[in-house]
Amino acid sequence: MYKPIKQVLVTPIRRMRFLYVVIFFTSWAILISGRLAWLQIIRSSELQERAKLQQQRMFSVAARRGILYDRNMRELAASMQVDSVYAVPIELANNKTKDALLLSGILQTNPEDISTSESQIEGRLNASHNFVWIARKLDQGTAGRVRALNLKGIYIQKEFKRFYPGADLGSPMIGFVGIDDDGLGGLEKKFNTVLHGDVEHVYTAIDAKQHIMASEETDPLPGKSLQLTIDSNIQYMAERSLDKQMLKVKASHGSVIVQDPRTGEILALAVSPRFDPNASLEYDQDLLTNHAVSDVYEPGSTFKLVTYSAAIDAIGVEPTDIIDCQGGSITLFGRTIHDDKSDKGMGKVTVRRALEKSSDVAAVKLALELGPDKFYSYIKAFGFGSRSGIELPSESHGILRPPERWGSSSIGSLAIGQEVGVTPVQLVAMVSTIANGGIYIAPHLLLGVGDETSGSPPLEAKPYDNNSQLLHLQAQGVRRVISELTAAKMRGMMQGIVEEGTGTAARLNGYSAAGKTGTAQKYDESNKSYSHTKLVASFAGFAPVSSPAISVTVVIDTPTVGNLYGSSVSAPVFREVAQEVLEYLGVPHDRPLLGRREAALNQLYPQKKNLSGEHVMMPGHHEKKATAIR
Amino acid sequence: MATLVIGTRHTERMHTSQKLLRIDQVSKNNCEKFERQHARRHGPTPEMFIAKHIDNTRLIKADDPVRRREMVSFTLVMSLLFALTMIYVWQHFSAIEIGYNVEAQKLQVEQMREENQELRISEAELSDPRRIDNISKQLGMNDPRTDQVTRQDEANGNIVAQGQSRSLPDE
Numbered sequence: 090m091y092k093p094i095k096q097v098l099v100t101p102i103r104r105m106r107f108l109y110v111v112i113f114f115t116s117w118a119i120l121i122s123g124r125l126a127w128l129q130i131i132r133s134s135e136l137q138e139r140a141k142l143q144q145q146r147m148f149s150v151a152a153r154r155g156i157l158y159d160r161n162m163r164e165l166a167a168s169m170q171v172d173s174v175y176a177v178p179i180e181l182a183n184n185k186t187k188d189a190l191l192l193s194g195i196l197q198t199n200p201e202d203i204s205t206s207e208s209q210i211e212g213r214l215n216a217s218h219n220f221v222w223i224a225r226k227l228d229q230g231t232a233g234r235v236r237a238l239n240l241k242g243i244y245i246q247k248e249f250k251r252f253y254p255g256a257d258l259g260s261p262m263i264g265f266v267g268i269d270d271d272g273l274g275g276l277e278k279k280f281n282t283v284l285h286g287d288v289e290h291v292y293t294a295i296d297a298k299q300h301i302m303a304s305e306e307t308d309p310l311p312g313k314s315l316q317l318t319i320d321s322n323i324q325y326m327a328e329r330s331l332d333k334q335m336l337k338v339k340a341s342h343g344s345v346i347v348q349d350p351r352t353g354e355i356l357a358l359a360v361s362p363r364f365d366p367n368a369s370l371e372y373d374q375d376l377l378t379n380h381a382v383s384d385v386y387e388p389g390s391t392f393k394l395v396t397y398s399a400a401i402d403a404i405g406v407e408p409t410d411i412i413d414c415q416g417g418s419i420t421l422f423g424r425t426i427h428d429d430k431s432d433k434g435m436g437k438v439t440v441r442r443a444l445e446k447s448s449d450v451a452a453v454k455l456a457l458e459l460g461p462d463k464f465y466s467y468i469k470a471f472g473f474g475s476r477s478g479i480e481l482p483s484e485s486h487g488i489l490r491p492p493e494r495w496g497s498s499s500i501g502s503l504a505i506g507q508e509v510g511v512t513p514v515q516l517v518a519m520v521s522t523i524a525n526g527g528i529y530i531a532p533h534l535l536l537g538v539g540d541e542t543s544g545s546p547p548l549e550a551k552p553y554d555n556n557s558q559l560l561h562l563q564a565q566g567v568r569r570v571i572s573e574l575t576a577a578k579m580r581g582m583m584q585g586i587v588e589e590g591t592g593t594a595a596r597l598n599g600y601s602a603a604g605k606t607g608t609a610q611k612y613d614e615s616n617k618s619y620s621h622t623k624l625v626a627s628f629a630g631f632a633p634v635s636s637p638a639i640s641v642t643v644v645i646d647t648p649t650v651g652n653l654y655g656s657s658v659s660a661p662v663f664r665e666v667a668q669e670v671l672e673y674l675g676v677p678h679d680r681p682l683l684g685r686r687e688a689a690l691n692q693l694y695p696q697k698k699n700l701s702g703e704h705v706m707m708p709g710h711h712e713k714k715a716t717a718i719r
Numbered sequence: 720m721a722t723l724v725i726g727t728r729h730t731e732r733m734h735t736s737q738k739l740l741r742i743d744q745v746s747k748n749n750c751e752k753f754e755r756q757h758a759r760r761h762g763p764t765p766e767m768f769i770a771k772h773i774d775n776t777r778l779i780k781a782d783d784p785v786r787r788r789e790m791v792s793f794t795l796v797m798s799l800l801f802a803l804t805m806i807y808v809w810q811h812f813s814a815i816e817i818g819y820n821v822e823a824q825k826l827q828v829e830q831m832r833e834e835n836q837e838l839r840i841s842e843a844e845l846s847d848p849r850r851i852d853n854i855s856k857q858l859g860m861n862d863p864r865t866d867q868v869t870r871q872d873e874a875n876g877n878i879v880a881q882g883q884s885r886s887l888p889d890e
Contacts, residue, residue, distance in 0.1 A: 163843055163846070164839060164840060164843040165843075167836060167839065167840050167843070168836075169833070169836055169837055169840060170833050252840050254840055254843035254844040254847060255843070255847050255848075255849070256847070256849075258847065258848075258849065321847075321848060322848050325848035325849055325852070326848075329849075329852070598865045598866075599865050668865065669862075672865060672868050682865055682866045683865075683866075684866060685864060685866070688864075688865070
């Protein structure tokens with residue numbers, strides 16, 4: 090068997106030399122290993138960071154903001170990339186003045202825009218060394234001209250700009266964003282954290298020519314998209330009718346809300362006047378206010394629906410019961426409340442007729458029958474005095490004092506819609522409660538949230554469904570307020586208001602309609618009393634009566650031209666909106682269609698009735714004797 | 720096999736005699752050179768020429784399978800190391816090139832996404848109800864009356880409502 094010969098160094102000198110070599114190389118290896126361990130293990134993280142700083146560039150890219158869709162997946166707000174110009178002043182050296190002049194010549198399209206003036210640009214260039222914005226979110230042409238200058242130290246950066254394709258369509262509801270893509274109003278503000286997403290950090294490895302070799306994105310979380318319950322077409326119909334009426338009566342502002350009473354979904358939330366969010370910075374704060382949720386006003390006669398509903402539900406009052414209207418006046422702890430002049434002399438009438446004629450006396454009597462606690466519990470159950478929870482910022486909870494803080498005649502005032510402050514959204518929720526059979530459903534605007542990153546199913550169009558079911562009582566924000574029978578009785582009485590009472594201007598063609606008019610005086614701060622000229626005209630109703638598909642409230646603040654009552658100012662808006670929307674939604678007719686001439690006569694008839702059918706709510710806070718306006 | 724062995728011995732014998740002959744020639748040649756040198760020399764120190772015979776015939780390169788295996792292994796390992804190094808280098812440069820390509824593709828995807836977004840916004844702008852309403856008014860069209868609206872069967876199309884366009888004599 091082969092055995093390798095073991096070589097033995099026998100010479101002492103050679104052995105030592107070998108040892109020296111071994112020691113040398115071992116020491117060298119130990120030193121190298123030690124150094125490597127020091128660099129690769131102990132200082133690893135620190136050196137990696139330093140390497141990143143040397144070899145990589147980090148860009149903070151704002152995440153694309155989520156899109157706002159209507160229920161049919163039409164874009165209401167979307168972001169698009171545009172060019173912004175920035176400078177690295179240290180690279181400009183002595184060319185700052187010259188560059189500022191060149192840039193200002195291109196960027197200053199509006200002489201009033203001082204931020205792009207030569208002096209302002211030069212000032213900014215002198216104020217910083219490393220980075221300064223010159224102009225942001227430019228159009229393609231302007232950015233192209235800046236790019237063509239090819240100035241050293243002047244760069245173009247992509248940024249997202251928010252676009253609102255519908256311009257002012259639903260603008261107070263949708264809101265707007267600021268220059269840094271943060272929501273500053275409406276849904277843009279309410280859902281800012283959801284829509285905004287996380288700022289994206291992009292690390293890029295740069296070669297010697299400053300070309301990007303490879304990039305590494307960290308936490309690229311674009312904003313989530315939201316699908317709203319709004320239907321753009323219905324929104325437009327509501328805004329068009331409201332704008333037309335606003336122009337006609339020259340009111341300060343107004344709102345129209347269309348709701349599906351079975352689901353609580355808001356189909357349209359129109360406010361006038363509006364602003365174009367594409368240029369929102371040009372408008373003052375008042376225009377940016379959403380009056381439909383922020384404004385609190387005394388509802389007046391429309392609030393009688395709560396009084397009558399509570400009376401029927403709690404103490405068994407029947408529409409056919411006889412109630413004495415006492416000739417149109419009632420005195421309550423020293424305060425006399427009058428019916429409208431036209432109703433003076435009204436004696437014993439049915440409860441139904443009393444509501445049709447909007448009798449204050451009848452409403453006060455029913456409230457007295459109920460008692461403060463019971464009446465208050467119904468008011469609360471209908472959603473007054475607390476926020477509805479609609480997904481809009483700055484929603485007011487209205488004004489509703491507990492019975493302990495009521496005055497002696499407060500119950501009478503509340504019965505006719507005084508000493509209580511409501512928002513149009515609260516009003517539409519109340520009417521929907523009666524329309525859907527007595528179930529309060531919290532109004533809402535959000536239909537779905539789309540998140541592409543989580544792999545959730547994409548958002549799909551959800552058109553209004555004529556056959557949608559009433560929400561179950563166990564659902565969130567749903568509660569029974571009045572019995573189904575009470576609601577049915579109320580619907581019948583409200584139909585009478587439109588057909589024979591104060592709301593005949595709200596009659597529809599081919600559809601039955603129900604509703605209640607209201608006209609309330611505004612409190613005049615200058616005179617410290619209720620104004621006789623500043624009124625809030627409202628109408629709250631639904632259609633068709635047999636199977637309500639939509640609830641609509643119209644509130645017009647301070648009309649100044651013509652008849653200022655709800656029956657003349659707001660009811661026609663209801664008619665126009667409800668007619669168009671029902672036809673658009675394909676709701677089956679429940680009444681025979683009238684021809685052109687018949688329809689015209691039908692519209693003329695209520696005008697005559699209106700002359701004697703409306704009531705003006707009187708001041709209640711100061712226990713003053715109420716007086717009719719006319 | 721026997722013939723081959725005899726042949727080999729004969730050849731070896733021939734080689735040996737040739738070598739001896741050559742040695743004699745060299746020795747003779749050296750002696751002649753020595754004589755000629757000696758004749759020319761004047762100093763006392765003679766120069767010595769010694770013929771050294773180196774005979775490596777006894778050295779036989781024996782086959783060493785271990786060594787051969789080691790060399791094969793070494794060659795293989797070195798080849799593998801070289802190949803791995805080359806693969807690593809190739810991979811590294813490929814990665815850089817692919818990095819450029821990926822960045823270009825990313826940019827393209829982003830551009831197309833952006834273009835798509837712009838088109839969707841344009842579509843939304845063009846289908847804005849207010850715009851359509853204004854254009855229809857400019858074209859002299861009116862809102863259809865309730866009795867003019869004909870609903871299509873919901874199941875067979877997206878047309879929700881259709882207005883019957885006709886002049887209104889009493890307007």
